Every structure is written in C-alpha cells, then in structure tokens.
Amino acid sequence: MPIDRRDTRWNGWGWSRAHNPLEGRDAAWPWIAAALGTGELPRTPAKSLEEIALPANRLDAGLRGALAAAIGADKVRASLFERAAHARGKSFHDLLYLRSGRIDAAPDAVVYPNSRDDVMRVLLWASEHGVAIVPFGGGSSVVGGVTAARGSQRACVALDLTEMRKVVAVDPVSMTATAEAGIYGSDLEAALNAQGFTLGHFPQSYEFSTLGGWIAARGAGQQSNRYGKAEEWFAGGEIATPKGLWQIKAMPASAAGPDLRTLVAGSEGAFGVLTSATVRIHRLARTRDYRAFLFADFFKGAEAIREIVHLEIPVASLRLSDADETYFFQAFGKAGQEPTLKDRLQRRYLSARGLGARPCALIFGVEGPTSAVAVASVQARHILRAHGAVAAGRGPAERWFAGRFHGPYSRDPLMDRGLGVDTLETATTWSNLKRLYDGVREALERAMRETAPAKGAHGIVLGHVSHSYHDGASLYFTYIYPRDLPREIEQWQAIKKAASDAIIANGGTISHHHGVGEDHLPWLEAEKGVIGVNVLRAIKRELDPAGVLNPGKLIP
Ligand SMILES: Cc1cc2nc3c(=O)[nH]c(=O)nc-3n(C[C@H](O)[C@H](O)[C@H](O)COP(=O)(O)OP(=O)(O)OC[C@H]3O[C@@H](n4cnc5c(N)ncnc54)[C@H](O)[C@@H]3O)c2cc1C
Numbered sequence: 001m002p003i004d005r006r007d008t009r010w011n012g013w014g015w016s017r018a019h020n021p022l023e024g025r026d027a028a029w030p031w032i033a034a035a036l037g038t039g040e041l042p043r044t045p046a047k048s049l050e051e052i053a054l055p056a057n058r059l060d061a062g063l064r065g066a067l068a069a070a071i072g073a074d075k076v077r078a079s080l081f082e083r084a085a086h087a088r089g090k091s092f093h094d095l096l097y098l099r100s101g102r103i104d105a106a107p108d109a110v111v112y113p114n115s116r117d118d119v120m121r122v123l124l125w126a127s128e129h130g131v132a133i134v135p136f137g138g139g140s141s142v143v144g145g146v147t148a149a150r151g152s153q154r155a156c157v158a159l160d161l162t163e164m165r166k167v168v169a170v171d172p173v174s175m176t177a178t179a180e181a182g183i184y185g186s187d188l189e190a191a192l193n194a195q196g197f198t199l200g201h202f203p204q205s206y207e208f209s210t211l212g213g214w215i216a217a218r219g220a221g222q223q224s225n226r227y228g229k230a231e232e233w234f235a236g237g238e239i240a241t242p243k244g245l246w247q248i249k250a251m252p253a254s255a256a257g258p259d260l261r262t263l264v265a266g267s268e269g270a271f272g273v274l275t276s277a278t279v280r281i282h283r284l285a286r287t288r289d290y291r292a293f294l295f296a297d298f299f300k301g302a303e304a305i306r307e308i309v310h311l312e313i314p315v316a317s318l319r320l321s322d323a324d325e326t327y328f329f330q331a332f333g334k335a336g337q338e339p340t341l342k343d344r345l346q347r348r349y350l351s352a353r354g355l356g357a358r359p360c361a362l363i364f365g366v367e368g369p370t371s372a373v374a375v376a377s378v379q380a381r382h383i384l385r386a387h388g389a390v391a392a393g394r395g396p397a398e399r400w401f402a403g404r405f406h407g408p409y410s411r412d413p414l415m416d417r418g419l420g421v422d423t424l425e426t427a428t429t430w431s432n433l434k435r436l437y438d439g440v441r442e443a444l445e446r447a448m449r450e451t452a453p454a455k456g457a458h459g460i461v462l463g464h465v466s467h468s469y470h471d472g473a474s475l476y477f478t479y480i481y482p483r484d485l486p487r488e489i490e491q492w493q494a495i496k497k498a499a500s501d502a503i504i505a506n507g508g509t510i511s512h513h514h515g516v517g518e519d520h521l522p523w524l525e526a527e528k529g530v531i532g533v534n535v536l537r538a539i540k541r542e543l544d545p546a547g548v549l550n551p552g553k554l555i556p
Contacts, residue, residue, distance in 0.1 A: 010085040011098035012412040022413040027336020038457040041417040046099035058155040059108040086158035089141035092422035107158035116275035119240040135269035137213030140205040143517030151551025181212030200227025218266040220513035226316035231265035241272035250278040269550040285367035290397035293389035294359040304387035317365035323358035325462035426508035427474040443502035453484035474512040
C-alpha cells in the first residue's frame with residue numbers, strides 16, 4: 001500500500017502512530033544529561049499544526065487557474081497540512097524550524113502529477129510564469145534538498161512525485177526493472193520480491209524515500225558493498241526538463257562519449273525531474289549470514305575491512321562502530337539498570353580477550369546463494385580474526401538487522417528534551433581515513449563545547465565506517481549535544497561549519513550519500529573547483545534557462 005502522507009509526521013520522523021522508543025525510560029534522561037555535562041533537561045515539545053502560521057500564499061488566482069488548467073484542479077493542493085509537510089525535509093536542521101513553527105518558507109501549492117506528461121506541463125507552466133519547482137519524493141532529504149525556496153521566482157510549488165509509483169516493466173533476462181520515480185522504497189522492493197528479485201537498496205530512510213530521490217541524491221543503502229550505490233545501479237531513465245523530455249537509454253556499457261547518467265545521479269532536482277528509471281536488479285538472496293565482532297581498536301577494525309575489500313570477498317555489509325558509538329548505544333539502552341550476572345561475565349570475558357572496557361563493534365553481513373555465502377563468510381571471518389577481532393555471535397547482528405530502520409524514531413523524543421541530534425557523513429581514501437576521522441571528531445567536539453549553553457556542558461560524537469570501497473571508505477558521524485535554546489539555529493550552524501571545514505581541510509568529500517542541497521553548498525566549490533562548478537552551471541543554463549528548478553540547491 002502506498003504511504004498516505006497524512007499518516008506520517010509532518011514535523012518529525014515516520015508514522016504518526018509509531019511507538020516512542022524512549023517512553024517510560026525515565027532513567028535515560030539523567031544518564032544522558034550526565035553524559036553531556038548538563039543539568040536537568042528541559043521540556044521542548046514541538047508545536048502542533050494548529051499553532052503554526054505559514055508565509056502568505058503567493059500564487060494568485062490567475063497563476064493557480066493556469067496551473068489547474070494545465071494538469072487538473074484535483075492535482076493541486078494547498079491545505080495547511082500539505083504546505084507544512086512540504087516546507088522542508090527531515091534533517092535535524094529542518095526540524096529545528098518545523099518544530100518551533102519558524103517556517104520561513106513553504107510552498108504556495110503542492111502538485112501531484114500522475115504521468116510524465118503532467119510533469120512536463122507543470123515545468124512549462126512554471127518556466128512561463130516564473131514559479132520555482134521543488135521536485136519532492138519522500139521528502140527525507142537531510143541536506144536542505146527540498147526546502148521550499150523560490151530564489152528569484154514569483155512563487156514556489158512542490159512537485160510531489162509519489163502518485164507516480166507504477167512498476168512499468170521487469171526484464172528477468174537482462175535483470176533490470178523500470179519504475180516510475182515516485183515509488184516508495186518498500187513498494188518497489190515488495191513488487192520486485194514478488195517476482196524473486198531485489199534492488200537491494202536499503203537506506204535507513206528506506207520506507208519513506210523514493211526511487212527518484214535515491215538517484216537524485218546519489219544515495220547508499222546499508223548493503224551497498226553487494227548491491228552498489230544509486231549511481232551504480234541506475235541504468236537509464238526519463239528526465240522531464242523545461243527544454244523537453246530527455247531520455248537516457250539503459251545500456252550495459254557504452255563508449256558513445258561521456259556517460260550522461262552521471263549528470264542525473266546527484267542532480268538533486270536542479271537539472272530536471274526524473275519521471276522513471278531503469279535499475280539493475282538481483283535475484284533475492286537465498287541466505288543471509290550476519291554476525292557481530294569486537295575490536296580493541298577502531299583503526300585495526302578498519303584495516304580488517306580494507307583487507308576484506310582488497311581480497312574481493314563478496315560481502316554485503318561491513319559496519320564498524322568506534323568505541324564511543326559502541327559504548328553509547330549499549331549504555332543508553334541499559335541506563336538505570338543494574339548490570340546483570342550475564343553483563344558482568346561478558347565484561348570479564350572481553351577483558352580476558354584483551355578488548356578492554358570500550359571495544360568497537362563490527363557488523364558484518366554476507367548474502368546471496370547459499371554456497372557463495374558459506375565461502376565468503378568463512379573467508380571474511382578468517383581475516384577478521386587475523387586482525388584481532390573477537391566473535392560476538394549472530395544475536396547482536398540479527399538484532400541490528402531487524403531494527404535497522406527504527407533508529408530514527410529516537411530523534412523526536414530527544415529533541416523534545418532540549419537535545420540536538422544530527423548526523424553527517426563523508427568519505428576518503430584508505431590512506432587518509434585516520435586523518436579525516438580525527439579531524440572531524442575534534443572539530444565537532446570543539447564546536448559543541450564552544451557553543452554549549454552552560455559551562456562544562458559538551459557534546460558527544462559517535463562514529464562508524466558505513467560503506468567501503470577498493471580505494472577508501474565512508475565515515476558517518478552522529479553528534480548529540482544540549483541545545484542553546486534561544487540561539488539553537490546559530491549554534492547548529494557553527495557546529496556544522498566547523499565539521500564541514502574540517503572535512504574539506506582533511507581531504508574528505510562534503511557528502512558521500514546525502515547530497516549537497518542548501519546545507520553543503522558553501523563547500524562545493526572547494527571540492528569541485530571553479531571549472532567544475534562552472535560546468536554544473538552551464539548544464540543548468542542549458543536544461544533550465546529560466547532557473548525554476550529547485551533554486552538554491554546544488555549550484556553555488
Ligand atoms: C532518518 C534518515 C535516515 C537516512 N538514511 C539514509 C541512508 O542510509 N542512505 C542514504 O543514502 N540516505 C539516507 N537519508 C537521506 C535521504 O533519505 C536520501 O537522500 C534519499 O535518497 C532521499 O529520497 P527522497 O525520495 O526522500 O527524496 P527527497 O528528500 O524528496 O529529495 C531529495 C533530493 O532529490 C530531489 N528529487 C527527489 N525526487 C526527484 C525526482 N524524481 N527527480 C529529480 N529530483 C528529485 C529533490 O528535489 C531533492 O533535491 C536518510 C534520511 C533520514 C531522514
């Protein structure tokens with residue numbers, strides 16, 4: 001069943017009816033306050049829809065009439081809920097605005113096309129009348145990718161693609177599938193699974209994000225080692241642009257000049273609207289083998305991952321948490337509980353194995369045909385042990401797998417108690433991994449200390465290696481800190497700037513899989529160079545001469 005946005009939180013994460021994972025966990029609050037060096041945590045509930053006001057609507061009757069005439073009045077909506085739910089994405093930064101009711105930008109209308117012709121008609125209407133169009137899939141962007149900015153245009157319309165959700169064709173011989181771009185992740189997987197296939201793209205936002213959004217933001221799923229990042233499985237598609245419909249034919253490989261798919265993957269709605277995509281699919285895995293291991297040292301664990309990748313052992317997932325991340329999730333989960341006999345025995349066992357009090361957890365997973373899984377699992381475990389890993393069993397890995405989409409439900413309750421919870425990600429070469437990790441961690445810790453609301457208060461940084469490649473890996477950081485409530489936006493900006501400066505100064509990419517949006521824009525030129533940015537500008541001018549597509553995103 002497709003998602004009805006009205007069943008989801010317009011100013012938070014996921015289903016409105018979802019259980020609050022921190023409810024009744026009274027001991028968790030003093031524990032986390034102490035961990036952050038701060039006093040009792042304040043109550044900071046989000047404003048309800050009834051308590052907020054949106055900016056005045058700029059679509060006058062003439063513009064609205066022309067839009068309704070172009071695609072049908074029933075596809076144009078402008079209720080308070082629709083405008084608020086499409087005002088921003090789902091980053092911590094977005095939620096600071098949405099929860100406090102400081103909604104400085106909201107679309108003047110939300111349009112729900114149900115065909116590529118509808119999309120073309122909207123783009124032509126927008127170009128003719130000077131109205132900004134924000135392509136909107138699941139709206140789960142965490143980089144300001146769907147902020148309802150109108151730039152220099154008269155008004156702003158969100159183009160919600162989720163009514164375009166048909167699986168158009170599955171080719172079981174070539175192992176490709178073609179689907180409309182607004183299909184949600186779970187619907188696409190269900191349709192493929194029913195025929196024995198999978199795309200294998202499982203971002204943490206999987207249920208609430210779409211095929212088009214995955215490609216437009218160059219996303220990465222948790223099993224990207226096996227199934228690839230969006231730009232790898234995206235084989236071709238149709239892109240509606242103000243200049244006409246652009247078709248990129250799916251080819252297994254081609255030497256007919258530069259590969260134009262790379263202009264679409266990562267284009268963030270600034271070059272055109274992906275209306276359908278052909279993707280490379282796989283047979284559903286017959287067997288999964290997920291296990292947990294512990295390392296005494298984060299970089300020893302990273303070395304083991306590098307070795308597994310360089311030996312080309314076909315794993316699906318290698319996720320290595322640093323000591324603080326491993327400790328935090330364990331300790332926060334058990335806050336207020338006395339250690340059991342099992343806990344004490346476990347601690348004694350780990351220390352006897354030379355792991356100390358703060359080991360680093362690795363979740364390693366292999367999936368595919370049964371015999372291939374068995375071989376890969378044995379090979380990978382051999383390497384892990386050779387690098388000093390201690391097996392922690394299947395249990396923790398299976399629990400991680402089962403709960404891997406639930407983590408984000410903790411963010412809203414943490415924000416209800418005056419806390420900041422944000423994430424960022426980057427990637428670099430293996431030889432530079434430690435420098436980048438140390439640089440970003442140090443910058444985050446310093447910025448959170450310097451912007452803390454009270455003396456002695458500070459933040460905590462949790463890091464992990466999330467995706468790995470032949471030549472390097474991606475690092476993912478979660479940071480938690482007490483918000484300085486009167487200046488919480490400025491505080492976040494200072495922390496974000498410190499971390500982004502540190503990423504660039506230490507040789508990382510400004511984003512490995514979240515994209516550029518508004519939030520990473522100031523750092524793009526440092527990464528792409530002046531010529532690179534001018535190339536992007538030239539493409540934008542060619543495809544969108546009136547500049548109506550997603551103003552303020554991607555193009556500095
Ligand atoms: C809790 C949480 C966890 C997340 N975990 C992950 C993760 O594990 N891996 C990961 O890669 N990302 C993750 N993200 C980020 C986000 O889910 C991804 O960027 C995702 O790919 C966005 O998909 P969407 O459909 O929600 O796109 P949207 O947020 O709607 O849009 C993202 C960008 O793409 C553009 N766009 C959307 N659809 C189209 C289209 N059809 N044509 C052209 N442009 C379009 C938008 O204009 C915008 O610039 C997470 C986000 C959250 C909130």
